[in-house]
Amino acid sequence: MDSAVLVPEGRSIPTKEFLPNSLTGYLHPDYAASLAEFGELVRLPRSGGYLLRRRIPGTDLFDAIGTYPYLTCVSWHQLADDLDELETREPDLVSVTAAPDPFGDFRPDELRRAFPDLCNPYKQHYVADLTLADEEIVAAHHMRKLPKVYRSLSVEVVDEPVKYLSTWLELFEHPIRRFSLTGIRAFSARAFQFQLSIPGVLLWLVKHNGEPVAAALTMLHNNAAHAHLLAATPLGRKLGASYALYHANIQGLRRYVRWIDWGAVPGNSDSETGLKKFKSGWATGTQPAYLCGRICNRAHYERLARETGTTSSEFFPCYRSATGI
DSSP states (O other): OOEEEEOGGGOEEEEOOOOTTSSOGGGSHHHHHTTGGGSEEEEETTTTEEEEEEEOTTSSOEEEEESSSOBOOSOGGGHHHHHHHHHHHOTTEEEEEEOBOTTOOOOHHHHHHHOSSEEEEEEEEEEEETTSOHHHHSOHHHHHHHHHHHHHOEEEEOSSGGGGHHHHHHHHHHHHHHHTOOGGGGOOHHHHHHHTTSTTEEEEEEEETTEEEEEEEEEEETTEEEEEEEEEOHHHHHTTHHHHHHHHHHHHHTTTOSEEEEEOOSSSOOOSOHHHHHHHTTOSEEEEEEEEEEESOHHHHHHHHHHHTOTTOOSSSGGGTTTTO
């Protein structure tokens, strides 16, 4: 039977039971399977992580990336051994690039051993500590706006998210068009079919006069909830659906996890943008997210860099700097 949590103005949000120590959310094997159309899945048996192996255009060589948006592992201390073995077993694998889970249970030295060629803090993710009271988490400006938002919008966590696949796909078309999302960042109907069926995924639905105007997917694993994706119609954005979704997450997730990871802001700068101000208004601090890279076959890597004229590029892997993929 569903439990319930209280939200503003007496609304009730049903929430699913969640087992914090099980393979849920990004850790679940079906999350990796949801991305299989974007590369050949490579399971890392010791650490429990997954990579996507991709052919390098114009060559018979390959490289690999961690699952998007994060590489997650059950045993981070064994990741380096997995990658050592992969490098030995696959001489045509040129490099591996990954963005490790910001709440991954790894030590910096373990991460550097797995990724000796690139292991740098890349972005700061805005995070909320749910052991604190609302007034300690939410900025005063955001709190003042909530009563008006809730007068026109309602929020619910749906039962069996996969039943709402068509609704989610329709809503997600808006950010796809608005931000020109392509490739793995746009996911696909197949990917979402998998993701909406994974234990530890929550689908939050915002309605105006009974019609969906926004939704968000939250991925839960270990002691953190990750704001996976958010989609809203122009009307939903106008009515402040993002405020309702962020606040409902804080209200609804306290019994399951300690942390919410709201993610970073796009681009390479954490300048004072509207999105930065919005996210920081729901956060109690930041958590560094790393960008990591490993050259598996240096001879191939250096040859590709010369052939593509990218030896001086700071992009990793440099030979993909022209396409950024």
